Amino acid sequence: MSKLWWMKKWNNKICGITHARLRPGTDNSGISYATTLPCGHGFYTKPLLQWVHSCHKNLRQATCPTCRSIIKYF
Numbered sequence: 150m151s152k153l154w155w156m157k158k159w160n161n162k163i164c165g166i167t168h169a170r171l172r173p174g175t176d177n178s179g180i181s182y183a184t185t186l187p188c189g190h191g192f193y194t195k196p197l198l199q200w201v202h203s204c205h206k207n208l209r210q211a212t213c214p215t216c217r218s219i220i221k222y223f
């Protein structure tokens with residue numbers, strides 16, 4: 150994996166929830182800061198999990214906050 154590829158992957162991704170620029174790496178518990186969904190949209194992992202959790206709490210299927218495609222693997 151070249152560094153250039155890595156930069157390209159993360160450089161222009163903005164979190165669809167917090168609108169902050171995404172970055173690679175993991176937090177203290179080993180959870181990666183950012184997650185990319187199969188639809189290609191990227192999010193910070195924590196707000197995304199909160200979003201998925203609130204969907205489930207309201208008995209809704211979790212969907213991508215940006216394009217509303219269904220998130221199957223949560």
Ligand SMILES: [Zn+2]
Nearest residue numbers: 188190213216
């Ligand atoms: Zn999406």
